[in-house]
Amino acid sequence: MLFSEHYSLIHGRVPSDHDDSSSFVESPVGEMEKSLKREIHLARDIQTKLLNGKTPKLSKGEVTGVSIPARLIGGDYYDFYLLPNDKLRIVIGDVMGKGIPAAMLMILTRGAFRSAADSAQGPGATLTAMNNALCEDLRTLGSFVTVLCADWDPNTDTLTYANAGHSLPVLIRETKKVEEMPKNNGVMLGGLPNQIYQEKQVYLYRGDDVFFYTDGIIEAQNKRGEQNKLYRLIDVLLQHSDKSVHEIEQMVVNSINEFTEGMPQKDDLTMVILKVGKDKANISSCSFA
Amino acid sequence: MLSIHTKNENSSHIVKPVGVLDISTVDKFDEYVQTLDSVLTLIIDFSELEFIDSTGIGAILRVIYRSQDEDFSVELEGLQENIREIFEMVGVMKVLEAMQK
Numbered sequence: 076m077l078f079s080e081h082y083s084l085i086h087g088r089v090p091s092d093h094d095d096s097s098s099f100v101e102s103p104v105g106e107m108e109k110s111l112k113r114e115i116h117l118a119r120d121i122q123t124k125l126l127n128g129k130t131p132k133l134s135k136g137e138v139t140g141v142s143i144p145a146r147l148i149g150g151d152y153y154d155f156y157l158l159p160n161d162k163l164r165i166v167i168g169d170v171m172g173k174g175i176p177a178a179m180l181m182i183l184t185r186g187a188f189r190s191a192a193d194s195a196q197g198p199g200a201t202l203t204a205m206n207n208a209l210c211e212d213l214r215t216l217g218s219f220v221t222v223l224c225a226d227w228d229p230n231t232d233t234l235t236y237a238n239a240g241h242s243l244p245v246l247i248r249e250t251k252k253v254e255e256m257p258k259n260n261g262v263m264l265g266g267l268p269n270q271i272y273q274e275k276q277v278y279l280y281r282g283d284d285v286f287f288y289t290d291g292i293i294e295a296q297n298k299r300g301e302q303n304k305l306y307r308l309i310d311v312l313l314q315h316s317d318k319s320v321h322e323i324e325q326m327v328v329n330s331i332n333e334f335t336e337g338m339p340q341k342d343d344l345t346m347v348i349l350k351v352g353k354d355k356a357n358i359s360s361c362s363f364a
Numbered sequence: 365m366l367s368i369h370t371k372n373e374n375s376s377h378i379v380k381p382v383g384v385l386d387i388s389t390v391d392k393f394d395e396y397v398q399t400l401d402s403v404l405t406l407i408i409d410f411s412e413l414e415f416i417d418s419t420g421i422g423a424i425l426r427v428i429y430r431s432q433d434e435d436f437s438v439e440l441e442g443l444q445e446n447i448r449e450i451f452e453m454v455g456v457m458k459v460l461e462a463m464q465k
Contacts (some may be wrong), residue, residue, distance in 0.1 A: 171418040173387050191430040218425045221454055222420075262455030267426070268463050290418075341386070342417070 089146060115175070119148045119323065121177055125185060131163060132154050133352070135229035139320040140347040141328070149343035152184050152222075156192040156213060161229050164192050164201070165245035167287045167347050168222035169241065176218075184220050184264070198224035198237040202272040206239065206264045213265025220227045220264040223287060227279070227349060234279050236347075237272040242284065243363045244311060246301075247316045249282025253309050268332025284316050285349040295331050303334050320348040365389045368396050369381045373407075380442075393423050411442030414418030421454055428456075432463045439449040 126142050139355070140153045150170030158164055166188050171176040172193065184205070191204035201224045213219055223244070225236035236244075236256075240263030246254045259275040295303040311330045315323050327346060366389035369380040377400065385393055385425065400406065416424075424440075433437045438460060444453065451457055 169418065171422045173419070212428070217429075218422060219418075219425065219454075242453065260453055260455065262458050266455050294417075355382045 076195065092236040109289075113287060115147055115164075117177065121143075122148050126152065128154075128319075130135070133161070133163060133229075135161060136352040137320040138165070138229070139324050139352045140167075140210070140345070141313045141324055142343060143328070144289065145340045146174045147179040148175060148362050149293070150181050151343040151345035152181045152188075152220075153287070153345055153347045154185060154188055156189075162225065162324040165220060165223045165227065165287065165347055165349065166192075166201070166353045167241065167289065167345060168220050168265065169247070169289045169291075169345070170220045171218045175343070180213070180216070180218055180220065180228045183212065184222070188222075188224075197274055198226050198235055199272040199274040201237045202264070203270060204259065206270050206272075207268070209264050209353055210266075210308050218267055220265055222264055225285075225287070227285075231349070232278050232280060232351075233276050235276045236276050237261060237274050238312065239272060240266070242288060242293075244288070245305075245312060246277065247278075247284040247286065247309075247312050249280060249316075251313055253313060274285070274331040279351045282317075283351045284312065284320075286312055286327075287321075287347040289343065289345040289351075291340065292327070292331065292346060294342055295299050295335050295340055295344065296338060297335050298338055303331060307334065320350050323350075366392055370396075372391065376405040376407050376439075377403045377428055380412060384415045385397045385413060385423065386415060386417040387419040390419045390423050393420070394426070396458065397423070397427055397430075405439065407436045407439045407441055409428075409442045410440065410444065410447055413444075415433040415448060416447055416450065421450070421456060424456060426458060428460050428463050437464055 078311045101217055117249055130139055138155065142149065142151045142153060150172060155167045156164040168184055170184060171178045187205040187208040189210065191201045195201040195204050202222060221240035223236060223238050223241035227234050228271065236259065238259045239261045243256045246256055248254055257275045257321040259273060261272040262270055293303050293305045293308055310324065311327055324346065331344065366383040366385060367383060369382060371378050381393055408424065427437050440460065
């Protein structure tokens with residue numbers, strides 16, 4: 076194969092009529108490829124900006140979230156919504172599938188949450204409203220979304236949560252003990268219409284951490300095909316539970332990087348960490364950073 | 365990565381996905397399921413399935429929805445503990461129960 080032919084195959088360019096290597100013109104395929112790449116990067120920018128938006132600053136605790144897509148764009152989702160009286164609504168979700176199709180549905184899910192969060196009384200009603208909004212579309216597309224929604228109320232020291240098919244969070248007590256959250260399994264969004272999502276509640280005390288995550292965190296694989304697993308995650312959380320949420324987040328990311336030894340991952344990794352503040356006397360309203 | 369073993373037993377058609385049912389193999393499963401016709405009972409045997417991701421779960425759900433549209437029954441058999449736990453958590457068993465009523 077001639078160099079010029081080889082070049083045209085790799086870069087989608089063909090020689091011009093003048094047979095002059097300096098005057099290549101773009102082939103339609105090359106143009107399309109360029110345009111597609113540009114659009115994917117724009118889509119990634121939109122998703123990154125929407126997903127990693129403002130994190131609320133809390134007067135009675137700390138919260139952080141991060142999502143690392145396995146591909147250019149992903150289908151994981153987390154979000155925060157400030158409620159009156161210092162309450163915080165947290166949502167984390169995982170759209171079926173990967174890449175661009177999952178990312179499109181993730182944006183739909185975000186819209187459904189934002190609309191529902193404003194008017195829904197609690198996390199159960201939020202998931203019901205989200206399911207009502209999304210069910211028909213998801214069924215048409217043969218897809219679904221798992222979502223966990225939780226309201227933290229620092230005035231009553233409670234975390235109330237409802238679950239549409241998602242993994243339950245890990246609760247690490249200030250005493251460095253892991254506690255299993257009461258089971259609460261509702262059907263995934265898009266599974267069945269007209270679902271009522273039950274709410275469960277746990278008490279949270281000063282120094283407690285709640286770690287919300289998507290399955291990519293515990294299913295991250297190393298070169299031998301072994302998975303990170305929940306027990307490894309819990310070890311890291313116990314070891315660093317007295318640190319800030321940002322430090323814990325970094326420790327979890329580091330531990331996954333160490334475990335996976337640079338192996339490209341199949342699934343997106345997303346986590347949200349809530350830490351109950353140690354200074355309960357400070358009562359000021361919440362604000363977004 | 366995924367092989368699909370099938371057999372007919374009495375009035376049931378048994379499909380056994382062997383290996384991994386995830387985004388890289390789901391098309392093979394979907395394509396096979398599309399070829400099924402005039403089935404009264406479809407048994408999906410999970411006893412040799414090593415791993416299933418959300419895309420694989422989506423494929424199982426699509427079969428369950430189709431069973432309602434085309435009026436046949438679906439049974440999930442040979443569920444290992446880890447896969448049963450995932451199905452219970454995500455809500456697959458509740459969808460199946462609701463569709464077969």
